[in-house]
Amino acid sequence: MHSPYENPQKDAATSLVSAFYDRFPYPGDPLQDGPPPGYNWRWSYTNVVYACTGATPAINAGESIRILDAGCGTGVSTDYLCHLNPGSDILAIDISSHALEVARERLHRSNAQQQVTRLRQEQCSILDLNQENSFHYINCVGVLHHLRDPRMGLQSLGNSLVPGGLIHLFLYADGGRWEIHRTQRALKLMGIGSNDKGLTLGRKLFKELPPGNRLRKHHEQRWALDTAADANFADMYLHPQETSYNLSKLFNLIRSVDLEFIGFSNPSVWDLSRLLSGELLELGLSLPIEKQWLLMEALDPDISHFEIFISKGHISHYDWHSINSLKSATIMVNKCLWGFPCSSMLGPDFEPLTLDVEETKIIQLLEQNLNQIEINQIPNINHSSTQDLVQRLLKKRVLIVSPTNIENFSSSKKKLEKA
Structure with a gap:
């Protein structure tokens, strides 16, 4: 059974x-x-x-x-x-x-x-x-x-x-797995299996190939760190089923x-x-x-x-560039920020981010309002355009913006274009 x-x-x-x-x-x-x-x-x-x-x-x-x-x-x-x-x-x-x-x-x-x-x-x-x-x-x-x-x-x-x-x-x-596929085929041709012995021999292969060999160079330059753990090396080179x-x-x-x-x-x-x-x-x-x-x-x-x-099915996508909508939108702080709140932090893709004084003030205002506020409730800061500040923070992905009243917004379908 x-x-x-x-x-x-x-x-x-x-x-x-x-x-x-x-x-x-x-x-x-x-x-x-x-x-x-x-x-x-x-x-x-x-x-x-x-x-x-x-x-x-x-x-x-x-x-x-x-x-x-x-x-x-x-x-x-x-x-x-x-x-x-x-x-x-x-x-x-x-x-x-x-x-x-x-x-x-x-x-x-x-x-x-x-x-x-x-x-x-x-x-x-x-x-x-x-x-x-x-x-x-x-x-x-x-x-x-x-x-x-x-x-x-x-x-x-x-x-x-x-x-x-x-x-x-x-x-x-x-395309990007050409060298990996060649290594996998070589190991299989030598009868090296998906087991502890195979792991030992697989690692030995990269040490014994000539330093200028393309497979060895590719592994050492791109994948050596990612495959330092035995499980990761085995997953890349010894897996019994892969497409x-x-x-x-x-x-x-x-x-x-x-x-x-x-x-x-x-x-x-x-x-x-x-x-x-x-x-x-x-x-x-x-x-x-x-x-x-x-x-x-x-x-x-x-x-x-x-x-x-x-x-599953078509979904709508709100085009903030073509809709004069930011004035009545709701903004919130992105939760995927490392080191927030701070003027220097890491963004959603772990990229370095730095906020200027005016941008920091908007974040502080959001914190006072439980990290969510309508844009029309934000006062101008030092006579700068609030929408420009928000756009800068949106581009940095520090903020997320959403329609306050979704039914008032026209939306466009986002479809895969045919070649």
């Missing part, structure tokens, strides 16, 4: 992957007391909804935000989800019993359960979810590409979303299960101005948006993964 998370008829790789993560519980981040260090805004539901819609979440009074951490591993992501979404209802699932043991200890030591209304941690495959229309937000990072049939996994996640719900998805990209994507294949996957691509959660990576300038940049920007992304994929062979938001 099979346990609930072993379903060979659904995905033949499940038992292999479960055994692998029991041996190498991932990620290998150390346990520590207290809340997790820093912030990742992609684990904050408010920040995610704001990034995808230009507004803050509209949740019914008395209702908790329901979040699924699909493939929680050793609980690093669950820890952040609990601390960045106070009062929420969180379900964290994984197929590895050993990884879940580590996760439970991590969350106990960080007091994560005290931050939320309910926290459940269950041994379960995403293929066996029985949570139809249950979750407002699903975090699924580094999971689908370890299924034999990723489409079936994404379909299960989509079924678990409420209408308009969002998924943050992380999947491997073909990777290009953009066209990724978009087809999303469309095949009737979900909507919203955008990248690391949009700066997909900005053509990062690589091009002048006439070539103009040519690139003249392309439809999907072709711009395909161009970036072709130009940057270091893109090793895709970080994206997708939704």
Whole structure:
């Protein structure tokens, strides 16, 4: 008799992957007391909804935000989800019993359960979810590409979303994993397996290859720090089941299960101005948006993964540039700031931020009003334009803005442009 998370008829790789993560519980981040260090805004539901819609979440009074951490591993992501979404209802699932043991200890030591209304941690495959229309937000990072049939996994996640719900998805990209794939093939050709002996031999390979060898150089220059923990090295080079994507294949996957691509959660990576300038940049920007992304994929062979938001059904996006709306909008302080309140801090992507005197005064005013206020209630500071100050703070992502009366705002549908 099979346990609930072993379903060979659904995905033949499940038992292999479960055994692998029991041996190498991932990620290998150390346990520590207290809340997790820093912030990742992609684990904050408010920040995610704001990034995808230009507004803050509209949740019914008395209702908790329901979040699924699909493939929680050793609980690093669950820890952040609990601390960045106070009062929420969180379900964290994984197929590895050993990884879940580590996760439970991590969350106990960080007091994560005290931050939320309910926290459940269950041994379960995403293929066996029985949570139809249950979750407002699903975090699924580094999971689908370890299924034999990723489409079936994404379909299960989509079924678990409420209408308009969002998924943050992380999947491997073909282009930036060329050296990793070559290393994986070499290890398999030598019969090196997904076990402790394989770990020893895998590390030995990079020490014995000539210093100028491309695979060794790529590992040492890019991945040595990330794979310092044994579990992380094994996950990268010894995994028994892995799939990777290009953009066209990724978009087809999303469309095949009737979900909507919203955008990248690391949009700066997909900005053509990062690589091009002048006439070539103009040519690139003249392309439809999907072709711009395909161009970036072709130009940057270091893109090793895709970080994206997708939704169940169309969602509206408030365009603050075309609406004369800031005068009647509500602003609040972004909760994903490290070192707040201070004139020098780290932003949502851990980037350094510095506030000038006038910007600091707006933050202080917000603090006096429980970090939320209508813009028309803010007096001009030193005769400067309040809207300009707010725009500067929005650009720095120190503030989040939302319609005070959503029904008064026209909205535009944000759709994936066809190439």
